[in-house]
Amino acid sequence: MKINSEKLRETLEKMHREGYKYLVKLTAVDYTDRIEVLYFIRNLDNSKEETVRFDLSTKNPHIPTVLDLYLAADWYERELSEMFGIKIDGRNAKRLLLEKWDGKDPPMRKSFIWSKPYEGMKDAVKWAEKYKDDKDKKDGGQNVIRIGKPLK
Amino acid sequence: MGETKINIGPVHPSTHGVLRLVVTLDGDTIRKVEPHIGFLHRGVEKLVETRMYMQSPSYMEKIDYVAPLSYDELYVATIEAALGIAVKERAQYVRLIQLELQRIASHLLWLGTAINDIGQLFSVFMWCFKDRDIVLSLLEEATGGRMFYVNQRLGGLNRDMAPGFDKHAYKALDYLEKRIGEYQEYLESNPIFMERMKKIGVMSKEEAISLGVTGPTLRGSGVEFDVRENYPYYVYEKLNFNTQFENSGDCFARYRVRINEMKESIRLVREALHIIPEGDAIGMPIRLIGPQPKEKEVMVRRELPRGEGMMYMVTEGQRPYRLSIRAPSFINTAILQHLPKGHRLQDLFPILASVDTVMADVDR
Numbered sequence: 001m002k003i004n005s006e007k008l009r010e011t012l013e014k015m016h017r018e019g020y021k022y023l024v025k026l027t028a029v030d031y032t033d034r035i036e037v038l039y040f041i042r043n044l045d046n047s048k049e050e051t052v053r054f055d056l057s058t059k060n061p062h063i064p065t066v067l068d069l070y071l072a073a074d075w076y077e078r079e080l081s082e083m084f085g086i087k088i089d090g091r092n093a094k095r096l097l098l099e100k101w102d103g104k105d106p107p108m109r110k111s112f113i114w115s116k117p118y119e120g121m122k123d124a125v126k127w128a129e130k131y132k133d134d135k136d137k138k139d140g141g142q143n144v145i146r147i148g149k150p151l152k
Numbered sequence: 153m154g155e156t157k158i159n160i161g162p163v164h165p166s167t168h169g170v171l172r173l174v175v176t177l178d179g180d181t182i183r184k185v186e187p188h189i190g191f192l193h194r195g196v197e198k199l200v201e202t203r204m205y206m207q208s209p210s211y212m213e214k215i216d217y218v219a220p221l222s223y224d225e226l227y228v229a230t231i232e233a234a235l236g237i238a239v240k241e242r243a244q245y246v247r248l249i250q251l252e253l254q255r256i257a258s259h260l261l262w263l264g265t266a267i268n269d270i271g272q273l274f275s276v277f278m279w280c281f282k283d284r285d286i287v288l289s290l291l292e293e294a295t296g297g298r299m300f301y302v303n304q305r306l307g308g309l310n311r312d313m314a315p316g317f318d319k320h321a322y323k324a325l326d327y328l329e330k331r332i333g334e335y336q337e338y339l340e341s342n343p344i345f346m347e348r349m350k351k352i353g354v355m356s357k358e359e360a361i362s363l364g365v366t367g368p369t370l371r372g373s374g375v376e377f378d379v380r381e382n383y384p385y386y387v388y389e390k391l392n393f394n395t396q397f398e399n400s401g402d403c404f405a406r407y408r409v410r411i412n413e414m415k416e417s418i419r420l421v422r423e424a425l426h427i428i429p430e431g432d433a434i435g436m437p438i439r440l441i442g443p444q445p446k447e448k449e450v451m452v453r454r455e456l457p458r459g460e461g462m463m464y465m466v467t468e469g470q471r472p473y474r475l476s477i478r479a480p481s482f483i484n485t486a487i488l489q490h491l492p493k494g495h496r497l498q499d500l501f502p503i504l505a506s507v508d509t510v511m512a513d514v515d516r
Contacts, residue, residue: 023364027476029466038464040451044361044375047382051451072364075486097190107198 005037005054009064012039012052016069019043020050023066026076028084030110035061035084041070058109062087083108155183162191166269166501169511173488175500182492182500187485192515200475205231206438210302215479216513219258221250221291221301222456228304229385229452230463230475235306236446243308243433244386249321249424250294250303252417253287256328258457259410259417260284263335266407266505270348276335283331286324293317306442308435318425325418332414339407349404353491353503356401363487366480367459368413369507371397372406379455391423403506410508441470456480458508481513 003011024040039052056063065088066073077088078097085106105112161172170191176184196215200208212227213220225247232239239247264280267273288298294313295303303310339345355365360373370377378395380388396412398405436442445467453462459480466473484507491507492500 021361024460025462025464025476025478027464029474029476040462040464044377047377070364071359071362071490072483072486074489075482107195112198 001050001052003052003054005056005063008052008054009066012041012066012069015041015050015052019045020048021070023070023072023076024049026073026080028080028086028108030058030084030108032058032110034058035086037063037080037086039066056086060087061085062089064088065090067091082106085109160500162188166504167511168265168509169514171485171509171511171514173500173504175497177497180496182495182497185488185492185500187488189485189511189514192512194516196516197475197477200472202471204440204470205235205442205472206306206440209304210300213300213302214512215477215516216456216458216481216510217299218261218510219254219457220299221254221295221303222258222454223461224301224304225251226452226454226456226461226463228306229454230450230465232306233450233452234445234447234465234467235443237307237436237443239386240308240431240433240435242312242429242431243435245424245428246294246309246313246433247304248386248388248391249313249421249428250291250301252421252424253291253294255417255457256414257284257287257291259414260287262410262457262505262508263407266502266508267339267345269501269505271344273339273342273345276339279331279335283328286328290317290321290324293320305435305438308433310435312433318428321421321425325422329415329418332411332418336411346404348499348502349407349506350402352403352495352499353506354400354402355487355491359490360401363490364483365459365487365507366483367456367508368406368409369459369484369487371395372409372506373401374399379453379460383453385454387424390427391420393420403502406506406508444469453478458510458513459484477516479513479516481509481511482516485509485514 020041020043022042022044024042026039028035028037035056035058036053037056040049041052042049063086065077067077067090075097077091080086081088082097083106156177158175158177159172160175161167162170167173172188174186174188175182196211199211209224209227212223215223260280260283264277268277291301292298294317295301296311297303355373357374360370360375374397376395376397380393381395394416396409396416398408447467449464449466451462451464453460460478461480462478464476487507488504492503495503
């Protein structure tokens with residue numbers, strides 16, 4: 001079921017009244033020009049499933065929280081906001097759920113840069129840059145990057 | 153007396169992995185539990201996007217190292233749905249047998265570790281490990297692998313069951329059925345076990361549905377839902393399958409559901425071995441470039457030992473564009489914020505054990 005992003009609360013409230021009380025999964029797909037958000041909901045009485053989906057713009061995306069309808073949305077929303085950089089209106093988690101990264105560049109977006117050297121590499125790169133034009137240039141013009149401190 | 157905050161984990165024998173719990177206590181009573189997860193986050197969903205379809209199954213097995221075969225099968229089934237490949241009839245039976253054996257192995261490991269957590273019942277831990285080894289030997293005979301299998305191929309399997317497997321299986325299943333009955337009898341007549349499991353961590357039916365818990369944790373709260381019955385796959389429809397559930401919603405109910413599921417699995421394997429058709433079960437060999445996907449997006453669900461697993465995949469050429477995994481442990485761990493409230497500190501670990509989480513599955 002494709003809806004408008006503004007009608008999310010309205011639709012889910014209606015579905016919840018109809019018996020779709022089980023949130024199976026909340027996820028998103030980044031199509032580079034838009035982000036599609038999907039709510040898989042289920043009616044456990046008759047095993048009917050419905051997918052509520054809508055598009056968001058990639059710039060400053062935000063959705064309202066549905067935590068009051070589905071308690072299961074708690075961690076799913078936090079995961080979504082960390083992984084896709086989608087702001088959840090009505091939630092302000094102080095701590096990252098899947099911790100141990102800076103949380104600034106959303107990793108599941110297609111614009112995420114993979115080959116960023118990690119912090120510890122920066123010094124090594126700087127050091128290599130400094131000695132680039134050193135006498136170490138062997139035949140073929142290849143740079144030899146020395147490991148460890150340079151010998152004097 | 154004011155509130156006390158204590159930190160449990162991330163490395164603690166009873167968390168079975170790297171889970172950190174920050175517990176706020178009022179005397180001995182739990183007021184708030186804050187689970188910290190993410191120590192094992194490997195970004196599986198992102199890594200899959202960089203690989204061809206059939207490069208990932210071995211990596212999928214490591215999501216849940218207690219039940220690797222189930223995840224392997226879930227992933228390969230997703231690919232089959234996306235590429236529009238039908239599974240051979242014999243392969244459907246063999247997969248079902250292996251999935252149910254994997255479920256027994258996983259639940260036996262759970263039984264041992266959970267009972268170890270609640271008290272000094274270490275003997276059960278050793279017995280369960282010994283019995284789990286029998287199941288692993290059966291799986292080794294069937295697939296060639298002991299811990300990790302990578303036996304699933306598109307449309308079938310890498311290796312069919314060896315001749316004479318059914319004889320070994322019947323013998324092992326008879327033994328296991330006897331043993332599981334003995335464990336149940338022993339545990340349910342043990343006052344320590346009963347005191348620590350009954351009326352602990354009670355979750356009502358409405359609460360369980362709203363919290364979105366899954367698997368034996370959901371069925372322990374009186375919800376009669378099992379993917380194998382409600383959305384049947386393979387040949388579950390042909391077999392006489394009954395959903396196991398309990399109504400009391402406490403730790404004991406969740407234990408009971410798992411015990412009954414093991415018995416049900418034994419019955420299912422026997423039944424499947426009895427009616428398995430002759431024929432070919434070998435799937436396509438692994439090739440990097442396979443058939444073009446027929447579906448733009450697919451959603452596949454399976455009943456994993458820990459609960460309902462679901463994969464939602466958007467395809468693009470020879471690679472997944474996006475793979476979203478619903479990990480049962482992730483959503484089951486979230487209920488630790490609600491369940492232990494009002495209980496005493498000693499009850500935290502029976503509750504944690506009863507939801508059966510694997511931390512690698514939580515973080516993915």
